Amino acid sequence: MSDGIGLAVSAVIFALRPHRESGEQVLHLPLVRRLRAPFDDHWALPGGWVDEAESLADAAARTLEATTSLRPAYLEQLYAFGEVERSPDARVVSVVYWALVRSEEVARTRVGQNVRWFAADDLPTLAFDHNRIVDYALWRxxxxxxxxxxxxxxxxxxxxxxELRGVYEAILQRPLDPANFRRQMAASDEVEPTGEFTTTGRHRPAQLFRSKAAPTAPSPWRAS
Amino acid sequence: MSDGIGLAVSAVIFALRPHRESGEQVLHLPLVRRLRAPFDDHWALPGGWVDEAESLADAAARTLEATTSLRPAYLEQLYAFGEVERSPDARVVSVVYWALVRSEEVARTRVGQNVRWFAADDLPTLAFDHNRIVDYALWRxxxxxxxxxxxxxxxxxxxxxxELRGVYEAILQRPLDPANFRRQMAASDEVEPTGEFTTTGRHRPAQLFRSKAAPTAPSPWRAS
DNA sequence: CTACATAGAGTCAATATGACTCTTATCTGG
DNA sequence: CCAGATAAGAGTCATATTGACTCTATGTAG
Known part of the structure; x- marks a missing residue:
């Protein structure tokens, strides 16, 4: 075989949270403070080593829950990063996943001293090549x-x-025309109306929708 | 660390070759005959173990050249396959790349007893999960x-x-309207006319084009 | 009851797309 | 040397999609 090569998983986990000042919904992601060298005291993506008895996806979900106690609504492989000098001293290949979590789930979570949410577009300098990884995940x-x-x-x-339009606007960082958005959603077959309506705050009640086709898995699986 | 996990690379290498009967251009890929267990005597994707001193992409290019002596014009990571039971007895994670090679390059290559080209849509049962991997690469x-x-x-x-339209037709397996194809290419900024023309066979000479934007790298690199 | 805000439907011009026609330039067979 | 045959390349037309915009319906707050 090969070896001497460490195999790790990491995850870029996105959630929407209100920006601290503007209050607008903004993409955030949780980072973990490193407690040992290399990059001691830097913030890094949650992750860990892959167990011999678990798949890559399982490892990603496990380490993600272990470090942040979050359970994602969507999880997809992003890329395997395998440059030689990614990590000083050791050779590490990281299979990185990206994940989306519901806002409810975020609220449910206690984050301690060593886990913190950051606005995705305003990160500090992270450990390893993690800034680049986040950039790629955002692009994806x-x-x-x-x-x-x-x-x-x-x-x-x-x-x-x-609400759904708000999510798109937060991700794409631009306003979308409500009428056109509605039309496209109606045509796209991605959502379907439940019969119910919001017993709203102060305006005309809006109909509730649910997703139709469950968000499809990565796609190696579509082939099977 | 983790370990006891083998880290391998494999490649799905596409080239266009005339179908043995119809003569039409068809997607082919080279496979390597396995000479030991598991899956002794089955055909498999070219690949090998990752060296400690080389990146994943380098490993893919190296093993690809070592087994098939092909040098691809395009190489991109496809997916990291890491199910537990992919390989009997051992635990192996494979980072798979997909590649395109020019037809000239194919001709230049000697393929021996243990390397053979197969039509991509008509493969035998391959070793490991390689059939699924090829399906995914084709989809991609x-x-x-x-x-x-x-x-x-x-x-x-x-x-x-x-010629370019012929490539598209072979990949997509459907005829494209020549006039519409021309229009889209003109609009797309992907190719540009050289001044030259084919000193053709038996018809009106066609202008020669070249690609304009070099086919962009995977995209983790676009972010940097 | 009035003002206001959002839900939701509809209009219109600009653009992209598929199917098709027409002209031009070359080779080949008589 | 001329008459097809064939592909190159330009152009036409009906249709679908998209962005910008208008208009009406239905709730709450005062």
Missing amino acids: LRSKVEYAPVAQSFLGETFTLA | LRSKVEYAPVAQSFLGETFTLA
């Missing part, structure tokens, strides 16, 4: 949201079209 | 050709639009 999320039904994973079982 | 190639300039990698420095 923003691309994928345009052609695949992933945005729903940020929301609960049912949601209004305005 | 067919998707990607619709929005990224990868088809050029099958051709040489210059080519006519008819």
